[in-house]
Amino acid sequence: MNKPIVVALSVLAVFFSATAVSALPVAHAQYGVGGSPVAGATKEQLQECDQLGIAKSECTENAILAKRRIIAVQDNVNNPDKGSGTNYFQGSETWIYIGVLGAIFGGVAAAFFFRGRGATPPS
Numbered sequence: 001m002n003k004p005i006v007v008a009l010s011v012l013a014v015f016f017s018a019t020a021v022s023a024l025p026v027a028h029a030q031y032g033v034g035g036s037p038v039a040g041a042t043k044e045q046l047q048e049c050d051q052l053g054i055a056k057s058e059c060t061e062n063a064i065l066a067k068r069r070i071i072a073v074q075d076n077v078n079n080p081d082k083g084s085g086t087n088y089f090q091g092s093e094t095w096i097y098i099g100v101l102g103a104i105f106g107g108v109a110a111a112f113f114f115r116g117r118g119a120t121p122p123s
Helices: 003-022 043-052 061-078 093-117
Strands: none
Touching: 043 061
């Protein structure tokens, strides 16, 4: 056989095998027994769901974590000094960093420019 054909068939075999593996059924063991999301909820989780305002039919560990994340984000939005939305550069520091980066990249560009100008063309 021709070498390019063998290479092309090998590449196609790899792509088709990767697609076949992704078409197999996926295990859903983490979502509770019998499809019920409440089947694995503990008493503590059910109490926390009541405190957070999550319905018992939707009480899962993922729902609790998502609600905690929403509360944390809302707390950060209301208090910007905690981190969310705080500027990384304060005041004139931004212009200093831009100047330093401009000097570095400008120096490299100038070095390439002058190095290219001094080169002799091939004969």
